[in-house]
Amino acid sequence: xxxVNIRERQVPFAVRYISDLLAYRHLxxxxxxxxxxxxxxxxxxxxxxxxxxxxxxxLTIALVWGSLFQAQSYWSFAIYVFSGMIVxxxxxxxxxxxxxxxxxxxxxxxxxRVPFFIFQMRTPLTSMVIFLLxxxxxxxxMLSLQSLPSWGEHLLLIPLFPVxxxxxxxxxxxxxxxxxxxxxxxxxxxxxxxxALFFVSPVMLxxxxxxxxxxxxxxxxxxxIPLINMFRDPVVNGQLWDKTEVLTLSFWLAGLWVVxxxxxxxxxxxxxxxx
Amino acid sequence: xxxxxxxxSGLRIVENDDAQADSTSTALSRxxxxxxxxxxxxxxxxxxGAYTRGSLKSAVLSLFGHRDKTPKAGFxxxxxxxxxxxxxxxxxxxxxxxxxGKSTLLRxxxxxxxxxxxxxxxxxxIGTLLDIGLGFESESTGRENIYYRGMTMGYSRKQLRxxxxxxxxxxxxxxxxxxxxxxxxxxxxxxLGFAVSxxxxxxxxxxxxxxxxxxxxxxxxxxxxxxNIVDNAGIFVLATHETSLVExxxxxxxxxxxxxxxxxxxxxxxxxEYYRYMAAETPLP
Numbered sequence: 001x002x003x004v005n006i007r008e009r010q011v012p013f014a015v016r017y018i019s020d021l022l023a024y025r026h027l028x029x030x031x032x033x034x035x036x037x038x039x040x041x042x043x044x045x046x047x048x049x050x051x052x053x054x055x056x057x058x059l060t061i062a063l064v065w066g067s068l069f070q071a072q073s074y075w076s077f078a079i080y081v082f083s084g085m086i087v088x089x090x091x092x093x094x095x096x097x098x099x100x101x102x103x104x105x106x107x108x109x110x111x112x113r114v115p116f117f118i119f120q121m122r123t124p125l126t127s128m129v130i131f132l133l134x135x136x137x138x139x140x141x142m143l144s145l146q147s148l149p150s151w152g153e154h155l156l157l158i159p160l161f162p163v164x165x166x167x168x169x170x171x172x173x174x175x176x177x178x179x180x181x182x183x184x185x186x187x188x189x190x191x192x193x194x195x196a197l198f199f200v201s202p203v204m205l206x207x208x209x210x211x212x213x214x215x216x217x218x219x220x221x222x223x224x225i226p227l228i229n230m231f232r233d234p235v236v237n238g239q240l241w242d243k244t245e246v247l248t249l250s251f252w253l254a255g256l257w258v259v260x261x262x263x264x265x266x267x268x269x270x271x272x273x274x275x
Numbered sequence: 276x277x278x279x280x281x282x283x284s285g286l287r288i289v290e291n292d293d294a295q296a297d298s299t300s301t302a303l304s305r306x307x308x309x310x311x312x313x314x315x316x317x318x319x320x321x322x323x324g325a326y327t328r329g330s331l332k333s334a335v336l337s338l339f340g341h342r343d344k345t346p347k348a349g350f351x352x353x354x355x356x357x358x359x360x361x362x363x364x365x366x367x368x369x370x371x372x373x374x375x376g377k378s379t380l381l382r383x384x385x386x387x388x389x390x391x392x393x394x395x396x397x398x399x400x401i402g403t404l405l406d407i408g409l410g411f412e413s414e415s416t417g418r419e420n421i422y423y424r425g426m427t428m429g430y431s432r433k434q435l436r437x438x439x440x441x442x443x444x445x446x447x448x449x450x451x452x453x454x455x456x457x458x459x460x461x462x463x464x465x466x467l468g469f470a471v472s473x474x475x476x477x478x479x480x481x482x483x484x485x486x487x488x489x490x491x492x493x494x495x496x497x498x499x500x501x502x503n504i505v506d507n508a509g510i511f512v513l514a515t516h517e518t519s520l521v522e523x524x525x526x527x528x529x530x531x532x533x534x535x536x537x538x539x540x541x542x543x544x545x546x547x548e549y550y551r552y553m554a555a556e557t558p559l560p
Contacts, residue, residue, distance in 0.1 A: 027426035034423070038414045111410035112403055113386035114427050269389040273321050 013265070020115045028118050028125065035126040050130050051137030054089065058082035061204055075145050082141060083236050084203035086134035087228045090127045090165060091172070092194055097123040098173035099180025099187055106275045116271065117264070120177045124169030128162060138235070150238035157234040157241060167253060168227060171260035178263045181274050202228050219245070223252040310363035310399045310478050310510060312384060317357045317393035319376075319383055319534075320350035353379040355534040356393070361512070366505050368521040368542070369514040370549060371531035377514035380531070381405060381481045384512065399510065402428070402477025404469055413457040417448055417467055420456055424471045438474050445500075446470035447493070462490060469497050479510045484517075498524065518546055 011019070021028075040046040062078035098120065102109065105119035142148055149155065180186045201224040202210055210218055210225060219225040226245035233239050353376050361367055369377040382388040383395060385403045410427060411420045421442050425435040443452050446466040451459060459467075473480065480501065502524070505511045515521060521528060521542055528545040530537040538545045 023429050024426070026430075026432050027423070030422060030426055030432075034412055034415055034419070038412075041414065107406075107410040108427050110382065110387055111405055112427050113401070269387075270322070272388060 017115075017117070020117075024115060024118045027114070028121055031118070031122045032125045032129065035122065036129060039126075047133065050133035051140070054082055054085045054134050055137050055141065058085055065204065076147065079138070079142060079145065079147060079236055080206075080232070081204055082134075082138050083232050084201070084228050086131050086138065087165070087231050088198065088201060088203045088224065089134070090131045090169065091224060091227070092198075093127045093130070094123050094169045094173050095176055095190055095194060097127075098176040099190065101173060101177040102181045102271060103275055109272055109275065116177075116269075117174065120174045120264075121170055122173075124166055124173045127169065128166055131165065132162065142236075149235055152238065154234040154238060154240045157230075161231050161234075164230070164249070164253075165227075168223070168249075168256070171253075171256035174260035174264055175256070178267050178271065181271055182267075197222060197224060201225060202232075220248055223249060226252075311396075312359065312361040312398075312479065312510060312512075313394075313396040314357050314359040314384075315394045315396075317354055317383065317395055318352065318391045319354035319379060319388060320352050320391040322350055350391075353534050354383065354390075357534070357536065359529065359536070359539075361510055363510060364505065365527055366511045366525040367513070367527045367529060368525040369512065369529050369531060370516070370518065370521065370545075371537070374533075375531040376534040377531055378405070378483050379534075381483050381512065381514050384479075385481050397479065399478030400475075402472045402475070402480045402504075404472045404480070404482045406483065410468075411456050411464065414455055416455055417446070417452040417459070417463075418443070420467065421471055424468070425474075428472075428475070430475065442470045442474050445474070445496070462493070466493055469500075473497075473500055473504065476504055476507060477509065480504055480512070482511070482513045484515050518549070522546065 036047070040049060043049060045052065058078050058081035061081050062074055065081075066074040066077050101119050101122060102116060105116075105122075108114050108119070109116065176186070176190070199205070200210070200215075200218050200222055207229070209215065226242075226249040229245055230241050230249065233241055357380070369380060371377055379388060381403075382405060383390060384397060385401055385405070386397070387403075387405075410424055412423055415423070418439070421439060422432065422435050425438070426432075430438075446452070446463075446469075448459075448463055448466060451463060456464070456467075482501075501511060511524075513520075513525065525542060527540070528542045528549075529539045530545055530549055538548060
């Protein structure tokens with residue numbers, strides 16, 4: 001029942017995970033670098049697109065929405081959309097790209113005994129860098145509009161957010177990669193779900209809409225609501241995180257990690273036959 | 276049996292000074308008793324029901340107790356009850372028809388394919404050359420790919436920076452080394468793959484039918500290096516159809532058919548029988 005390379009120490013799962021993570025950290029970062037290079041290679045503006053894309057999108061939306069409904073002032077709405085957009089983009093790309101994470105890594109996985117999770121971390125880490133670039137764009141937009149966040153302890157929460165984002169992204173990517181490898185239908189289903197989710201996430205939707213009592217249940221069902229709000233609160237709104245949202249997201253994180261670890265352990269290396 | 280226990284007693288020592296062994300792998304590989312492959316009653320099955328025909332529909336329906344009407348295709352047995360022991364310094368060739376289980380066995384030895392049952396003990400640092408096109412980023416340059424491939428083998432950027440020049444020299448790709456790999460010919464893939472895989476002198480080198488693609492001068496150098504690895508008390512396992520290569524390089528041949536061993540012995544004994552079988556399609560001995 002067992003493959004044992006005695007050069008590899010016999011250790012518990014968690015220890016093994018950490019030591020593999022350390023052993024292959026170079027690979028993980030280089031895959032991220034390769035993804036980023038591949039993404040922007042052969043384009044004139046290169047990495048600037050990570051800033052331009054959400055900027056152009058949010059300005060367009062703000063222009064259309066702002067003139068249609070005239071509900072909010074044009075520029076502050078642009079900031080609102082931009083800040084929601086980069087978090088949303090992170091989630092959407094993790095879900096859609098990670099389905100193929102193992103399938104695309106076939107070359108590596110069938111050549112040497114590399115742990116699968118290095119490839120499952122690939123998209124969450126790459127998207128993280130894109131998110132940070134987007135955040136730089138947001139900072140520039142806010143600076144140029146002179147609507148900087150107010151001074152206060154909530155600013156301390158800002159550096160925590162990327163960490164949360166990665167801890168959210170990795171289990172999502174793991175689940176999607178395993179499901180995507182076993183069931184190729186996932187691609188179509190997730191496309192539909194992502195589109196649907198977009199309309200109940202506070203990217204373009206004002207917070208006051210989702211806070212209506214009849215829609216309040218959504219903030220427990222859709223983890224993107226607390227996630228996006230927890231980015232906006234300190235950065236845009238200049239306030240601390242909402243306690244209920246922190247709690248909701250914590251439950252989601254715990255659940256996602258439990259499910260993803262269970263799926264990874266259950267599938268094991270047998271997934272290789274499905275590639 | 277004696278050899279088995281020898282390997283086992285070697286194992287414990289390896290485990291104890293693992294940290295040291297990692298940094299001085301050559302010192303380890305010189306100690307013959309520690310290296311080895313021991314395969315006991317290994318069975319390996321490819322699931323073909325659940326994966327190739329699996330659909331979300333059937334998975335969801337089965338949650339509600341629905342049974343698939345079409346019978347489950349089940350498994351293909353790629354390896355059936357293999358018992359093999361390979362000691363340090365052995366050069367082994369795996370021969371047999373397409374689909375006889377050669378490549379599968381190599382992948383199992385490399386720890387890539389999990390066994391369905393049985394046991395496999397492999398002591399030593401493994402180097403693989405299993406599929407030439409695999410494990411390269413085609414959009415990245417050859418130079419970048421040296422790093423990716425090296426890192427999948429667990430080496431650090433620093434170690435690879437030291438090795439880079441020598442690897443490039445051995446692969447001998449000229450200015451192609453800084454071009455994206457999608458511009459490479461299949462021979463160039465092999466050169467680079469071989470150069471990286473063998474640079475760090477693995478204790479156990481597992482090779483799957485790749486020498487055809489390189490040109491003559493490269494094949495000679497590759498062979499030289501392989502023999503060098505084996506001379507350093509390593510193990511070399513080659514799956515191939517090229518029996519002339521087997522005669523030149525290997526001192527042991529394992530003939531596989533449908534995942535079972537037909538013959539296991541020196542080339543002078545096994546190959547004639549193999550030729551006879553291939554020529555006449557006589558029933559298996």
